[in-house]
Amino acid sequence: MSYRDKEYKTMLLSFEDPGIAIIQFNRPKAFNAVNNQFLDDIYEIAIGCHEDPEVRVMIYTGNENCFAAGADLKAVSSYNAFQARNFLDKVHRGVFAVEDNHKPAIAAVNGLALGGGLEIALACDIRIIADNATLGLPEINLGIYPGGGATQRMPRQTPLGIAKQYVFTGDFFDAATADKIGIANMVVPAAEVMDTAKKMARKLARKSPLALREAKQSLNNSMNMDIKSGCRFEQIGWSLLFAGEDQKEGMSAFLENRRAEFKGQ
Numbered sequence: 001m002s003y004r005d006k007e008y009k010t011m012l013l014s015f016e017d018p019g020i021a022i023i024q025f026n027r028p029k030a031f032n033a034v035n036n037q038f039l040d041d042i043y044e045i046a047i048g049c050h051e052d053p054e055v056r057v058m059i060y061t062g063n064e065n066c067f068a069a070g071a072d073l074k075a076v077s078s079y080n081a082f083q084a085r086n087f088l089d090k091v092h093r094g095v096f097a098v099e100d101n102h103k104p105a106i107a108a109v110n111g112l113a114l115g116g117g118l119e120i121a122l123a124c125d126i127r128i129i130a131d132n133a134t135l136g137l138p139e140i141n142l143g144i145y146p147g148g149g150a151t152q153r154m155p156r157q158t159p160l161g162i163a164k165q166y167v168f169t170g171d172f173f174d175a176a177t178a179d180k181i182g183i184a185n186m187v188v189p190a191a192e193v194m195d196t197a198k199k200m201a202r203k204l205a206r207k208s209p210l211a212l213r214e215a216k217q218s219l220n221n222s223m224n225m226d227i228k229s230g231c232r233f234e235q236i237g238w239s240l241l242f243a244g245e246d247q248k249e250g251m252s253a254f255l256e257n258r259r260a261e262f263k264g265q
Contacts, residue, residue: 003045003047004048004052006044008041008044009037010027010032010041011023011025011042015055016198018202018205018206020055021049023045023046023049023059025067026063028065028066030072032067032117033068034068034072034116034148035075036075039093039094040094043090043097046101047097049101049103050097050103053264055103056103056204056205056209057105057205058101058104059105059197059198059201060098060105060106060108060121061109061110062110063111065110065111065112066110066113066117067107067121068112068113068120069112069114069117070114070117070139073142091119091149092148095120095148095149099124099220100220102213103213103216104126105124106125106128106197106200106204107121107128108193108194108196110130110133111132111133112134112135113133113134115137115148118135118150119148119149121135121183127183127185129183129184129187129188129193130188130189130193131175131176131187131188131189132174132175133174133175136170136173137150137154137166137167139170145167146167150167151167157182158181158182158183159181162181175187208244208246208260208264209262210241210247210264211247211262214237215237218233218237244265245265246262246263249261249263250262
């Protein structure tokens with residue numbers, strides 16, 4: 001069975017032209033808290049989108065009250081150390097499937113984005129946040145700290161001191177603060193979050209999938225490579241695009257003063 005045809009227990013999956021996959025977290029009674037089933041579902045869908053030639057962009061979202069809260073404490077509070085580690089294996093598998101996907105991922109954030117929910121948003125490429133959203137990493141108040149990547153991704157997107165402040169205190173912060181510290185790409189009225197995300201997705205879907213793939217890989221590499229190694233990788237990806245039809249179409253369209261029609265070839 002294709003991932004498109006499956007009914008997921010914790011997510012709703014839908015598609016819109018041109019090539020937009022919408023992944024909606026769907027555990028409203030639990031504030032979309034992250035449990036094992038949630039992690040299995042997000043991983044399967046992310047891999048499905050990665051391999052689906054018809055998908056060009058993904059939007060991850062929740063509902064009007066909550067993007068996603070953190071780990072489901074009813075599930076994890078009784079874990080021993082090895083069970084906790086196994087749980088985080090699943091967390092990292094799912095979150096990296098979002099981050100490493102060669103197609104752009106947009107987080108459309110309404111309501112609460114706490115703990116693991118914020119960690120998923122941080123793994124997305126672009127974050128569109130409602131002006132009344134509440135974000136935070138409250139794990140320190142539970143006698144632990146963020147384990148789904150926030151200690152690594154947060155300081156790559158904000159000053160280190162800011163990351164330490166919110167990890168150490170567990171304080172919540174609002175959309176205006178998210179914008180100020182560099183987490184939000186856009187802050188918009190709550191009623192406009194999905195429309196804004198879809199507008200961005202349509203814009204990205206018109207770009208060359210091949211160019212987006214190589215650009216995303218180079219940008220992600222910049223977080224882990226020294227600048228010379230990163231530039232060498234960038235050079236290889238850039239040159240590789242000249243073997244495809246999209247580069248020919250893009251440059252021809254520019255010279256002919258028309259809109260390019262990219263096919264991902």
